Amino acid sequence: MSVRLRPEDVDAFVVGLALLGSGGGGDALPYRQALRTALPADGLELHDPAALGDGPVLPVGMIGATRMYAEKLPGGQEIPRAVRALARWTGVEPVAVMPYEGAGLNGALATMAAAQLGLPLVDADLMGRALPRLDQISRAVEGGAVTPFAMCDPGGQTVLVDSVDPVGLERTARAFVAHGGGWAGTAMVAEPARALGRTACVGTLGRALRVGRAHLGLPEKAAPEHVAEVLGGRLLGTGRVADISRQRSASFGRASITVLAARAGRDGAGGAVLRLEAENEYLLVLCDGEPAASCPDLLCVLDRRTATPIAVDSLRPGDDVMVLALPGPPWWRESRRRLRRVGPRAFGLGCDPVLLPSGAGAGDPVAVAP
Secondary structure: OOEEEOHHHHHHHHHHHHHHOOOOOOOOHHHHHHHHHHOOOOOEEEEOHHHHOOOEEEEEEEEEOHHHHHHOOOOOOHHHHHHHHHHHHHOOOOOEEEEOOOOHHHHHHHHHHHHHHOOOEEOEEOOOOOOOOHHHOHHHHOOOOOOOEEEEOOOOOEEEEOOOOHHHHHHHHHHHHHOOOOEEEEEEOOEEHHHHHHHOEEOHHHHHHHHHHHHHOOOOOOOHHHHHHHHOOEEEEEEEEEEEEEEOOOOOOEEEEEEEEEEOOOOOOOEEEEEEEEOOOEEEEEEOOEEEEEOOOEEEEEEOOOOOEOOHHHOOOOOEEEEEEEOOOHHHHOOHHHHHHHOHHHHOOOOOOEEOOOOOOOOOOEEOOO
16 A cells, blocks of 8 residues: 655654654754645655666755754755756666655655655665765665765755765765855665665655654653653663763764663663763663663654654753664664674774664664674
């Protein structure tokens, strides 16, 4: 049965994208009205890639500082211009588009781009959550092509990158946005829809919609245990943020966050100390010094009163929060080779992945050896 994203679904969709962002991915909330306006009255179908055969599907989105996106506002044509530039260079017209990051701001932008371009939107992406780097996308991990790659900055300057590997693309793209307004709309070389079952995380947008609907259905001031159950995850703890240490790093900023928490399910008895390690996203949670959950599972910090997701760069000392782990994209679990690219060690953290049991939101986490 096909899934349609309708204008009345936008609030749920945006919340779901935030949860899949694991504390990062950029805030899509300010663009809810633009997304509602862009969607047709009868909605936009989320297409199964298997139904599109060998038609070329184009991953799109934005790259750069998401906070700059809010300060240096888009004209609305950055992604369409990148798509047209790529089509001119390759001679290939896409039959559909998809987000390369189906979480946070990029999930919303790809949806708007599909409506603008009049193209079908494929229910898949190349991350299954938010990740910081282009060399971490699933296609790159599987050895697929990431170029040609087109970028258009908010001033209209368009650049096309070709014949570089994923690490080179990440380096070149960051240099471009650093000198071109802080962000750019992008389009990546198309791939046959039939190949996406192997090289992409299928069903990401549909999951965002489902988990967003579940979130909006929560009762007011829902108990943290109930929030975790409804969202299909595991409660790690509740409490107040006691300290946030932010540092510069060679790539993205780092943050170590201390939450003085009650142990999950004990209603305040036997307090614990939760330590969250983060870059753009929450990456690792330690409970009393022991790893409790990690990427690529989704680590979500929610306001305890409203259950609103709180991004890494919005968290402040004194915030009253609940910390949850939701199952990450199944695609990354299918081999240790894949997990090595997105586990804690890929971010310089000396810990193997600690994941929820496959297909379950409750129970003890599972440590995965490298």
